[in-house]
Amino acid sequence: MTVHSELRDPRQAKQPVSGALAGPYGHPFHPILVTVPIGAWVSSLVFDIASRIVDRPGFLAHGSAWLIAIGAIGALVAACVGFLDLFAIPTGTPAFRTALVHMALNLAVTAAYAAGFAWRQSDGYPEGQGVGAGQLALSAVALAALGLSGYLGGKLAYRYGVRVAEESVQAEGYRTGPA
Template sequence: MSTPPRRAKEPVTVLAGPYGHPLHPILVTVPIGAWVSSLIFDLGSHLVREPGFLTEGSIWLIAVGVIGALVAAMFGFLDLLAIPGGTPAFRTGLVHMGVNVAVITAYAVAWAWRLAGDGLAAVGAGQIALSAISLAGLAVSGFLGGKLAFRYGVRVADEVTQARGFDLNS
């Protein structure tokens, strides 16, 4: 049986991505990009005479982000299953997941709120505030995800494999 650190580096299934190359980190770029862009569209809706195209674009970006986040979450959950329970890495993973669930929920609420509003007007201050707070939560989650990968080495190749990249004789 492999040691706990080694176990956390191995995928629990091929669906999570191959050894040393998990799928979750690349998939999170979709919701991050969509949600950051939606906030830019929100702010831009206050700078133009006819903001409807930016308001509608923001609604679509939020929806793309929610769908992308749900897909990324499935792969992140597979990576969480590789971490031995009761460890600091596992607890960090649980907090990372909890913050992500809160952020996804906040964006789902934001999406519903916007659908109920006037799609031709500039985005409201409350909606912008919700997006900004949600992005702050996303930043906290990203910090925790970075801690999992870069401090604890979850789903990262082991040191022997990494050392091959620095061998001058290879």
């Protein structure tokens, strides 16, 4: 019994659906935009941990909530651009399936942080108290899931070459002598 496997043209995933919205060829916007939620959410976890250590943790608890909100807004912007990149990947391929898992994880992480933000708002910020253990745990689990999703995003770019320039274009950077 032979299994027939169709090879889809990988060059399709290198071109943007819309260069104006998703970034021009070889310069996708999605990897740039994801630095905002990643940085905000990592920093929020640092603030959460610090709020349980210092004597007057109120400013850290407030700062962490702001960082979570900034991260959620940044994640929504990055998701819109990432969704455009998803449209460029041929369906039925390992790259497309990886992209769907990457997207689902990111949406779950964003939902978890949004829920964590709402939880913090409903609790208020009692003076002299750090972030609750449950809130800290939620942030830590969400950040771990974000790490897994980032691994999949790296796989999309570095293994499958999604939105990465063709090797012939990349070779221009390795020529010696006059251009």
